Amino acid sequence: MQLKLELLKEGDEVLNVSENQIIVKKKSGEAEIFTIDYDENNLPRISNKTVLITFSSTKTPKATVSDDENNFEMGTF
Numbered sequence: 001m002q003l004k005l006e007l008l009k010e011g012d013e014v015l016n017v018s019e020n021q022i023i024v025k026k027k028s029g030e031a032e033i034f035t036i037d038y039d040e041n042n043l044p045r046i047s048n049k050t051v052l053i054t055f056s057s058t059k060t061p062k063a064t065v066s067d068d069e070n071n072f073e074m075g076t077f
Helices: none
Strands: 013-017 021-025 031-038 044-046 051-053 063-066 073-076
Antiparallel strands (some): 031 044, 031 051, 063 073
């Protein structure tokens, strides 16, 4: 059996793969961490929650959480 994950776009590259996480370096230089979960039937699912590591817009590191439509945003400074 082979699990095929279509995560990459042109210019992206995989930086690391672990048991349930894949780190993808985007063409822009950003990195995104994807998590693979398994449902009750042991079928793989790509979590809709990812971590995007991007360039800082401030002098200090900042974490922001938003939904897919950017209707909700919460930041820590």
